[in-house]
Amino acid sequence: MASNRPLIRHPMVGWYDPGQLLRTGIEVAISTIFGRHADARLMESLSVVKTPKFHDLSEAATPDFWFDFVSDTGDGFDPTYAVARAIATDACRTHPKTEPPQLLVFGGDQVYPAPTREAYQQRLEDVYRAAFADSTQRPKVFAIPGNHDWYDSLVAFRRLFCTGREFAGCPTEQVRSYFALKLPQRVWLFAFDIQLSSDIDGPQLSYFDKLCCEDLQPEDRVILLVPEPFWIYRTMYPDDAGYSESNLDELKRRIEKSGARVLAFLAGDLHHYMRFTAIDGLSQLITAGGGGAFLHPTHGMRAPRFLSDHAQASKYVATEESGELKPDCAFPSTRASFWLTFQNLKFPLINPRFALAMGLFYACLTLAYVDNSLADLLTFWAKFNAIFLGEIEPLSVFATLFVVGLFVLVTDTHRSSYRILGGGVHATAHIVAALLLYAASEQLLQILHFDSLRNFGWGHLLWHFGVLGVGGALVGPLLLGVYLLVSLNVLGRHSGEAFSSLKIPDYKNFLRFKIAADGSITLYAFGIRRAPRRWSEHSTPKSLDKAASGVHLIELKLLA
Numbered sequence: 001m002a003s004n005r006p007l008i009r010h011p012m013v014g015w016y017d018p019g020q021l022l023r024t025g026i027e028v029a030i031s032t033i034f035g036r037h038a039d040a041r042l043m044e045s046l047s048v049v050k051t052p053k054f055h056d057l058s059e060a061a062t063p064d065f066w067f068d069f070v071s072d073t074g075d076g077f078d079p080t081y082a083v084a085r086a087i088a089t090d091a092c093r094t095h096p097k098t099e100p101p102q103l104l105v106f107g108g109d110q111v112y113p114a115p116t117r118e119a120y121q122q123r124l125e126d127v128y129r130a131a132f133a134d135s136t137q138r139p140k141v142f143a144i145p146g147n148h149d150w151y152d153s154l155v156a157f158r159r160l161f162c163t164g165r166e167f168a169g170c171p172t173e174q175v176r177s178y179f180a181l182k183l184p185q186r187v188w189l190f191a192f193d194i195q196l197s198s199d200i201d202g203p204q205l206s207y208f209d210k211l212c213c214e215d216l217q218p219e220d221r222v223i224l225l226v227p228e229p230f231w232i233y234r235t236m237y238p239d240d241a242g243y244s245e246s247n248l249d250e251l252k253r254r255i256e257k258s259g260a261r262v263l264a265f266l267a268g269d270l271h272h273y274m275r276f277t278a279i280d281g282l283s284q285l286i287t288a289g290g291g292g293a294f295l296h297p298t299h300g301m302r303a304p305r306f307l308s309d310h311a312q313a314s315k316y317v318a319t320e321e322s323g324e325l326k327p328d329c330a331f332p333s334t335r336a337s338f339w340l341t342f343q344n345l346k347f348p349l350i351n352p353r354f355a356l357a358m359g360l361f362y363a364c365l366t367l368a369y370v371d372n373s374l375a376d377l378l379t380f381w382a383k384f385n386a387i388f389l390g391e392i393e394p395l396s397v398f399a400t401l402f403v404v405g406l407f408v409l410v411t412d413t414h415r416s417s418y419r420i421l422g423g424g425v426h427a428t429a430h431i432v433a434a435l436l437l438y439a440a441s442e443q444l445l446q447i448l449h450f451d452s453l454r455n456f457g458w459g460h461l462l463w464h465f466g467v468l469g470v471g472g473a474l475v476g477p478l479l480l481g482v483y484l485l486v487s488l489n490v491l492g493r494h495s496g497e498a499f500s501s502l503k504i505p506d507y508k509n510f511l512r513f514k515i516a517a518d519g520s521i522t523l524y525a526f527g528i529r530r531a532p533r534r535w536s537e538h539s540t541p542k543s544l545d546k547a548a549s550g551v552h553l554i555e556l557k558l559l560a
Helices: 018-037 040-045 077-088 117-131 155-161 202-214 230-236 247-257 305-309 334-350 352-367 380-389 394-409 416-447 451-455 457-489 495-500
Strands: 065-070 103-106 140-143 179-183 187-191 221-226 261-267 273-277 284-288 329-331 508-515 521-528 551-558
Touching: 018 352, 065 077, 077 117, 077 508, 077 521, 117 155, 140 155, 179 202, 187 202, 202 247, 221 247, 247 261, 273 521, 273 551, 284 508, 284 521, 329 521, 329 551, 334 352, 334 457, 334 495, 352 416, 352 457, 394 416, 416 457, 457 495
Parallel strands: 065 103, 103 140, 187 221, 221 261, 261 284
Antiparallel strands: 065 508, 179 187, 273 284, 273 329, 508 521, 521 551
16 A cells, blocks of 8 residues: 655664764663563563464465565665665566565564654655565565664554554564464474563463474474574673573474474674574574664674683584684675774764764863863873872862773673773773863964963863864764774774764675475575665655665575
8 A cells, every 4th residue: 555655765873973872872771671670572471462373374375485584674764775675676686596575574673773653664664665666576574673673662663563554565464572483394483572681581482382392393494583693692792691591592492302403593683694504513593684774894703712611602603713703604794894994984074973072072071180260271291290190189080080981881891801991091092182182272372372362261261162172073083983993803892883883874685585395495695785875756766876786696505
């Protein structure tokens, strides 16, 4: 059914915009606190709506059954529509045997930055409605929530996917945030909702456990769909309780106990394509979060050197002696990902609002290290020496502790020593840079013969804020960009922060699975190297960007 709503073409989310940073922090804090004490999945289990034992799609009308997987959509219009259009049309038929999907599965984080009703409508559903406007194919749609979908306790998610309404003209059937699909040729898709705790709740575990006991048969094959690639996080952070032994591990054991085989783990959350082979050599571990959100790196993901002491951590992914996680396939390549990180040297240009905020931060920070009267300011070197001699005022002490504490808090590591060292060095660099800019400001007064401004408090203050504001807007973000560059390319940390800052709409991906009549299962991983930036002004836009790349096959993998 057509919609009269205009198609709004949102840009990529500015994750470093000060307002967005504040809203994201508040949403994460609120959802984490209330989500742990008011689990909406438990309310779902008490609902009067009867939950089907499973959704039976095993009686396909065609000999071969095709389904698509896409995750992490609804950020910028350009990449989201490019992927949706490829799914809806024959644009991905770079391989002669692919067909349009009969099933479309969303893997979490359907919209960014927040899961409001308007965001789902404008950034996701309207985009897919336009993509499917001239397509005769209307696949059934199922979805699981990711952490961003949980920021409103699944209110908007359930309205869109769990009430039986159409999604972009495609039918929906699920009634809960988790589900089981029985597909042709004895293939199952178990899709989980881990909320914000990296685990599945008791009623959900019972639901799948009952399927394992009553419906799974020996030699059945199961694909496990989870909102995040725990095999990567668990290997990188083996001491984190959130990624330790979980109900997912118990469920896997119960599946195998029934005689069925776990064919693959499938997840989004990381916005790239990576495929590992599990240590047992039987299961594939696939991350495909390229549906429209900013790019995540494929390099720099390191496991701790003491990984051998953590059998549980190394249960899924093997590592080399260096600790570097080596995928069987990655898009973008790890080499391309490494060089993309250097774009952080353009941090002030890519994130101008954050640059302005850093300028204000630098200007305010130096006030803590100078005489409050601003009439008889100490020279830079005198104050610099006073800091290291301990002859400082309480305000300077408070400012130093606040800045160091803030940077230590946001350092991406689960090791206290690294957090303190890395955050401390980062904070010190900004404090020293601010004081050097202040010294330059005072020197510039002399060069320009504006010394008389020192006798006018407000004039001196405005001069100080102007020079520190401009200088801080350039130096502060540049220092942050260098920090992110070194952290990722050398130390393997801050992968999310180092790439969300770049807002890269390219290197998108989605997956197409073929369950053949002979029982074989083939994975087609499709990629879009460069998403279009220019579109025609029609309700179903066509790309006008000659530099954009078409859809290509990243890899073809026979799973069974």
